[in-house]
Amino acid sequence: MDDQKKRPSGKPGILKAVSPQPLLEIRNLTKRFGGLFALNDVNFDLHRGEILGIIGPNGAGKTTLYNVITGRYRPTSGNVLFKGRDITGYPPHKIVQMGISRSFQLEVLFTHLTVLQHLVLSQHLHTEVGFLGSFFRTAGNRAREKATEARALELINFVGLDAYMDKAAGDLSHGYQRSLGIAVALGTDPELFLLDEPLSALSPQRVSEILDLIRTIRDRGITVAVIEHNMGALFRICDRVVVLSVGAKIAEGLPGEVKENEEVIKAYLGGDVHA
Amino acid sequence: MKRNRPKSKYIGISAALLAAFLIPAFVKSPYWLHVFITIWIYIIVTSSLRFTITMGEWSFAHVPLMGMGAYTSALFVKSLGLSFWSALPLAVLTTAAISILIYLPCLSTTGTFFFFSSFAFGEVMRLCWVKFQNPFGGPMGLFDIPYPDSLQLPILPAIKFGPLSKTPFYYMTLLFMLISLLLLYMLERSRLGRIADAIRESNLLSQFVGIRVNGYKMVILVIGTAFAALGGSLYAHYFTLIQPDDFYWGLGVYIIIYLVVGGTQRFEGPIAGVLLFVLLRELLRPIVMYVPLVYGFILAATLAFLP
Numbered sequence: 001m002d003d004q005k006k007r008p009s010g011k012p013g014i015l016k017a018v019s020p021q022p023l024l025e026i027r028n029l030t031k032r033f034g035g036l037f038a039l040n041d042v043n044f045d046l047h048r049g050e051i052l053g054i055i056g057p058n059g060a061g062k063t064t065l066y067n068v069i070t071g072r073y074r075p076t077s078g079n080v081l082f083k084g085r086d087i088t089g090y091p092p093h094k095i096v097q098m099g100i101s102r103s104f105q106l107e108v109l110f111t112h113l114t115v116l117q118h119l120v121l122s123q124h125l126h127t128e129v130g131f132l133g134s135f136f137r138t139a140g141n142r143a144r145e146k147a148t149e150a151r152a153l154e155l156i157n158f159v160g161l162d163a164y165m166d167k168a169a170g171d172l173s174h175g176y177q178r179s180l181g182i183a184v185a186l187g188t189d190p191e192l193f194l195l196d197e198p199l200s201a202l203s204p205q206r207v208s209e210i211l212d213l214i215r216t217i218r219d220r221g222i223t224v225a226v227i228e229h230n231m232g233a234l235f236r237i238c239d240r241v242v243v244l245s246v247g248a249k250i251a252e253g254l255p256g257e258v259k260e261n262e263e264v265i266k267a268y269l270g271g272d273v274h275a
Numbered sequence: 276m277k278r279n280r281p282k283s284k285y286i287g288i289s290a291a292l293l294a295a296f297l298i299p300a301f302v303k304s305p306y307w308l309h310v311f312i313t314i315w316i317y318i319i320v321t322s323s324l325r326f327t328i329t330m331g332e333w334s335f336a337h338v339p340l341m342g343m344g345a346y347t348s349a350l351f352v353k354s355l356g357l358s359f360w361s362a363l364p365l366a367v368l369t370t371a372a373i374s375i376l377i378y379l380p381c382l383s384t385t386g387t388f389f390f391f392s393s394f395a396f397g398e399v400m401r402l403c404w405v406k407f408q409n410p411f412g413g414p415m416g417l418f419d420i421p422y423p424d425s426l427q428l429p430i431l432p433a434i435k436f437g438p439l440s441k442t443p444f445y446y447m448t449l450l451f452m453l454i455s456l457l458l459l460y461m462l463e464r465s466r467l468g469r470i471a472d473a474i475r476e477s478n479l480l481s482q483f484v485g486i487r488v489n490g491y492k493m494v495i496l497v498i499g500t501a502f503a504a505l506g507g508s509l510y511a512h513y514f515t516l517i518q519p520d521d522f523y524w525g526l527g528v529y530i531i532i533y534l535v536v537g538g539t540q541r542f543e544g545p546i547a548g549v550l551l552f553v554l555l556r557e558l559l560r561p562i563v564m565y566v567p568l569v570y571g572f573i574l575a576a577t578l579a580f581l582p
């Protein structure tokens with residue numbers, strides 16, 4: 001391990017020059033819970049069209065980072081800029097409206113509602129069904145309801161849940177719940193999609209399916225960030241990696257670089273970074 | 276979500292409506308008409324409570340807000356000299372406005388905490404009626420509340436409301452109940468109903484599909500309150516006497532029992548619950564002191580044995 005080339009941590013990735021205005025800028029983000037720093041002065045950028053991997057040992061603050069970006073938590077200090085606009089401290093529904101969507105580590109779903117109902121609801125922000133119209137069931141509204149339903153079916157087809165359209169979310173298998181969670185997030189029509197451990201507890205076959213899905217999502221013009229413990233799989237799809245440890249960013253760069261970064265290896269307790 | 280409703284359902288509804296409209300023709304006893312008038316009022320209150328709980332939070336301020344509707348309506352007529360027909364919508368609006376003030380702090384909590392904070396605000400309202408002699412009349416309440424003014428409809432002779440006949444009250448409360456049920460049904464079927472489902476199923480995911488959770492909860496609570504206030508206003512001008520204890524927490528518990536036993540999942544639930552319990556109460560008149568005991572057993576049995 002000693003013969004590894006030492007690289008300065010936190011060096012901006014080479015992709016930085018590609019796009020002048022990063023889609024998402026994390027600036028000196030700090031989140032303290034009492035005396036504990038869940039996030040400590042974290043800085044990084046997310047560029048349009050990339051897949052960014054976010055890794056780090058348990059308790060590194062990865063999920064806290066998502067929670068701060070999406071407005072579940074208010075940061076102690078620092079800023080989150082989306083398309084150059086300061087969105088720090090916006091409530092979740094406003095963040096979604098801005099075009100940032102997320103999935104959850106443990107599936108958060110409308111347990112008793114069907115797959116189709118999920119995807120109709122996921123288009124809440126883009127549904128032009130007026131309240132009075134839906135109250136009186138006007139013809140115009142029924143047409144718009146049809147359009148919403150058509151889009152819902154498209155999303156269901158995209159994640160491959162056609163056969164389970166009318167099943168309640170709670171009755172789906174774990175893997176399909178994962179797909180549903182992704183479809184719901186896509187239904188909000190995001191520009192930036194934050195995935196939280198999308199590969200955990202999946203069979204190897206499902207893992208590669210989800211990886212393909214993430215790639216397709218990116219190819220459709222949605223910028224993606226992925227928190228993941230399965231580094232081997234993650235490194236197959238991501239363009240850049242940010243490494244967090246105990247709330248601080250310890251490395252950033254191409255997957256190949258990060259894998260060999262000494263601090264990263266140390267953070268994982270000297271354990272080998274399997275790839 | 277059923278698209279094609281079975282025909283039998285329409286037949287059932289028509290039969291029930293026909294029966295409801297014909298009751299005064301066959302039941303001559305004013306006492307039984309009185310029982311049905313209270314049933315219609317309680318159905319308005321219980322069904323509107325069911326509407327509010329579709330979004331997942333149980334409010335215990337519902338019955339005190341019904342009381343607020345009763346008090347404001349009575350005061351509009353007694354103190355300001357308005358006609359009942361203008362006091363009723365005004366009371367509904369005033370009470371809806373009051374409910375915004377009450378639910379604003381409550382909505383920073385959820386679940387059990389929401390339940391208890393709404394209970395606390397309900398008690399605050401009740402204690403205001405008890406403590407403020409002017410205008411609420413203190414513990415004695417308000418009495419001599421005028422009956423609704425007589426109503427002149429085209430073709431028909433003037434409808435007079437008074438102590439002599441309960442039939443006009445019967446039809447008035449029945450019509451208000453049917454209109455309320457129709458509106459609540461349409462609301463539940465509308466987009467607002469879908470959003471309420473989403474919020475009930477997952478507060479968190481609702482936020483992350485862009486739903487302003489607390490905004491919609493407030494809208495739903497205020498709409499529910501408006502119907503409770505309608506029930507309260509009818510109550511005040513039918514009984515012509517209201518006291519703080521008419522709307523105490525015990526009534527809130529009864530309403531919840533009607534709702535839970537009747538079934539919260541279905542629109543007909545509260546209607547069935549109110550009919551069952553109020554009629555049961557009449558059957559149990561001879562052993563009236565045991566009524567709460569019987570209600571308690573029914574509630575326990577429902578919770579234990581029904582899904």
